[in-house]
Amino acid sequence: MKQVTVTVVDPVGLHARPATVAVNAASKFKSEINVAFKGREVNMKSIMGVMSLGIPTQSEITISCSGEDEDAAVAAIEEVLRAQKIIA
Template sequence: MKEITVTVVDPVGLHARPATVAVNAASKFKSDIQISYKGKSVNMKSIMGVMSLGIPTQSEITISADGDDEEAALETIKEVLQAQNVIG
């Protein structure tokens, strides 16, 4: 299992548009991918789960992946969130 911890810099936080893009990216991988915020973890392949976390700006989140393609999954998700200007 691999994980990364990043800080949300988008002034609106992790909102619907970038969350949808990130969920779509996560869904392309076989690995189990979780996003954690304030001790609560949800499946990153579920838009409802991700949105239920209500992640505001300047929050530290942890994204973890467990499976055959875990490294590629984390790298892709990180790139997607950076491209959407959600994380620094």
């Protein structure tokens, strides 16, 4: 299992547009990919799951991947969130 903990810096938090981009990126991988916030963990391939977390700005989230392409998956999702200026 590969995981990374990051801080959300977007003033609005992890809102719909970047969440959709992250979900689309996660969906390209075979690995199981989850995002955790405040003790809840959801499938990062589910936009409803990600949005249900209601992640505000300055929150720490943990993205975890388990599977054959876990290294590439974590790197790609982290890159997408940085490009969207959601994480620093």
